[in-house]
Amino acid sequence: MRSWPHRKNAFSIPKPSIRLSPCTALSFWLSLAGGIVLYFSFLAGGAPDTGWFSYAPLAERAFAPGTGVDYYIVGLAVNGAGTIIGAINLAVTILLMRCPGMAISRVPLFVWMTLITSILILGAYPALTAALVMLLVDRGLGGHFFDPAGGGQAVLWQHLFWFFGHPEVYIMILPAMGMISEVIPVFSRKPIFGYAFVAGSSVAIAFLSFGVWAHHMFAVGLGDTENAIFSATSMLIAIPTGVKIFNWIATMIGGRLRMTTAMLFAVGFIAMFVIGGLSGVSLAVVPIDLAVTDSYYVVAHLHYVLFGGTMLGIFAGAYYWFPKMTGRLLGEVLGRWHFWTAFVGLNLTFLPQHWLGAVGMPRRVFTYAADTGWGPLNLISTIGAAILAIAIAIFFVNVVRSLRSGEIAGDDPWDAFTLEWSTTSPPLPENFATIPAVTGRRPLWDRKHPELRDAR
Ligand SMILES: [Cu+2]
Known part of the structure; x- marks a missing residue:
């Protein structure tokens, strides 16, 4: 293994100090409390069983009489409050507290992505919170916001939920994009190619992401004109996303690449995110969406974006910043095992699901008839999931080992x-x-x- 310059001896690791400002602490504890409330529902007589988007009217008390959906409402609302406070905190810090000479055109791209993510949170989360409060009123106080029998509209829930839900995809992927925008230039030993385009394309993504929500609702029957408009805006968003892909590749071209584990994960992000992005464009085509909606094709698309994209990006960031956070490097040998098992595992798990969805396997089923012929591809997917679990286990072993005896950074x-x-x-x-x-x-x-x- 190569050794990097600037090594210090084992006695030079300063004690980590974790001190949260009151605002950071409030955001952290609210987010954690919201999560605990949601998971507590498993112990308290039943988790929400209405799917992660909890569509009305199925989430109304008449169809979901237990307390699961109430835990979902309170958990997400409290967690959302923490997220909103955190976003205000980060945006204000980035806008007002930069050091001398740190113009907004000079901040690291990870900070740029954090700023844009924070603004997205401030635009998207209130729509979810409003919808949650309305659902709580329907369930607890006899309201009719989403109840057609009482003059409400069930589809209103879908509009509010996806007005949050699509920007949420970018809320989850933009920070990871920021991480690999730091990792790729350092390990290519070149400045990022087109800094202004990486930052500017994210502003474009943020702006467009509020105008595409109904692509989750093509099958609802909004009408051909509405579907055509949301199909067009959804395809448009591929342009600034593609710009970023080219920027990352152009940064690597001509660079003196160091294929550290962090860099492997960053390159893996690009490859996997291209697959997830392209299946996303295919889903923006209304007839294709109508054919594969609520099938495993959508499951495959989502996981290429959120695992192939976000998770690989987070792993790249983990290997890159772990030494800064702890004073010790994460092991590179276990890191390589982690990367390759994750890469093989995720592709074995999620690639076959494209075909399963295309031939009609609906999502959210735990069994199916033998004569469907879906067995072999599902078997591959199951084996992939096991390999993916091994990959995550390797990561945790690496973290524990490196914390105790990793190389001094x-x-x-x-x-x-x-x-x-x-x-x-x-x-x-x-x-x-x-x-x-x-x-x-x-x-x-x-x-x-x-x-x-x-x-x-
Ligand atoms: Cu979407």
Whole structure:
């Protein structure tokens, strides 16, 4: 295994200090409490059994008399309050508390994506919260918001839910995109290609993501004109997404690549996200959507985006920032095992589901008739899921082992670009001994290599 410069001895790891500001603490504890309320429903006489989007009227008391949906409502509302407070906190910090010289056109792309994600949260979560309150009124106080018999509209729930639900996809993927936008340039030893396009295309994605929600509702019967409009806006969103893919690839072209585990996961993200993105474009075509809606094709698409995309991106970020957080590197040998088992496992699990969906296997079934012929592909999928579980286990073993006896990271184990690598690992409570001055997009790199300094 290669050894990186700037190693320090075993006694130089500062004690980690976790101190939350009151606002951060409120957001963290509300989010955690909301999650606990939701999971507590399993113990309290039944989890919500109306699917993750809890469609009305099935979520109304007449059809779901237990307490499961009530736990869903309260859990998501409390969790959402924590998320909204966290988003305000992050947006205000990024907009108002940057260090001298850190113009908004110089902040790391991970920070850009965090800002855009926070704005998306502020636009999307209130719609969900409003819908949850209305459902609570329907269930607890005899309201009729979603009850056609009382003059309400069941489809109103779908509009409100998906007005939240589609931006939510970007809320989950944009931070991961930000992570690989940090990892790929450092391990290509090149600045990101087209910084302004990576940041700007995310603004475009955020803007468009509020105008595509009804692509989840093509089968509802809104009408051909409505379906055509939402089909067009959904296809449009592929353009800024594609721009990013080209930026990442162009960053790697001509670079001196270091295929660390973090970089493997980042490259894996690009490959898998292209598959998930393309199946997403196919679902924006109304006739295709009508043919495969509520089938395993949708399940396959979602998992290529959220596992092949978001999870691989989070793993890339974990291997990249673990040394900064803990002072020790994650093991590279176990890291490679983790990557390849995850990569093989996820493709074995989710790729066959495209075919299963296309031939009509509905989602949310746990069994099917033998003469459907779905058995072999489901068997492959099951084997893949087991391999995926092994991959996650390898990651946790790696984390525990590295925490106890991992290689000492030092301040800057990757010869990185950005300011967090100029301070100790883990950082001091104040982050920096003196407030750094910034004159470009790669402040630490500029300091290390004044002769190669970026123009901006
Ligand atoms: Cu969507």
